[in-house]
Amino acid sequence: MNFWQITGGSSGIGLSVAHDVARRGASVTLVARNVANLEKALEEVRSTASRAGAGGKVQTFSADISGNQEQIVSLVKDAESSQGPIYMLVNCAGFARAMKFEDISPQLAKQLIDVNFTGSVIITQEVVRSMKQQQEGIIVFTSSLGGLLGVYGFTLYSAAKGALVKLAEALCQEVKPYNITVTVCYPPDTDTPGFEEENKTKPIETKLISESAGLFKADEVASKLVKDALRGSFCSTVGMEGFMLTTLCAGMWPIANFAAEFAAFLAQILLTWLFRIISLFILWSFDRIVRQEHQKRLASKKSE
């Protein structure tokens, strides 16, 4: 069957995508930095494939997707020479760090943009070249609900994830004649090692605002992502809030597969006005969270 490449495939959502793909019998390459985690993921995904009786090959590459371009170019070449042309690229490597805007160091700001945005650009450019030759392919970007709605504490992260959306819209127009589709995934909070890490330093405001969209399992986000990508939908999300926010933000998103996206299109036509009204109340509730936490801090300072 087809050959997929997943960045961020050693953990969280990316790893769940890898299991899903392996069960479907595809060959897969996992890309991440930490070699020990890659080895562990390799074993797990291989055993999923063999349990499912699927014959796909699994391999790993250790690379920093925000690192030097030559390494990325050779990574894609090596992967393709051993497994054949990449049919589907899932850009899942990324990370979040929440803090007040003015406290973000220039190094962290650069890292947030480099890993969450530029990292997806470089590898996708390489893969698109070969997909165009093959005249087929699927490209997935992992944005976030926080890429559609800027969230307190996520200034730089939301900007990087939002930039992916515009990139995807434009790229979708470029690659359409080559039978290549683009999907953007917008996960809400998802229970992963990365999520656990970001929670260690997350301001309470970010936590309360984010959790209003719920907490999901990586397997659920991943299986929706794979389904939506395989049918060529531009948008993939989970949960009620995910549905409402993507409906509200759809604007001029492309519709590549009208049959598959008709229900979403209908919802956009019929519900946008209603969701815009509801959004006012939700925004008020976010303002209230910020105001209350601000007052609590002032009060605790005074009592010191």
Ligand SMILES: NC(=O)C1=CN([C@@H]2O[C@H](COP(=O)(O)OP(=O)(O)OC[C@H]3O[C@@H](n4cnc5c(N)ncnc54)[C@H](OP(=O)(O)O)[C@@H]3O)[C@@H](O)[C@H]2O)C=CC1
């Ligand atoms: N979990 C959540 O709540 C949400 C997550 N997302 C997005 O989903 C994606 C996956 O998140 P999640 O599963 O939680 O993250 P995890 O931290 O659990 O996994 C991240 C994966 O990306 C890899 N990675 C990170 N940085 C790089 C890099 N510079 N180069 C290569 N690989 C890298 C990690 O491996 P290694 O560190 O070894 O390189 C790991 O395999 C991210 O883009 C995230 O922003 C979006 C919305 C919500």
Ligand SMILES: CCCCCCCCCCCCCCCC(=O)[C@@H](N)CO
């Ligand atoms: C009518 C409109 C309804 C809209 C309701 C929207 C509520 C959205 C809340 C924002 C959720 C942001 C989650 C970010 C998760 C994330 O990216 C991090 N966990 C990164 O790891």
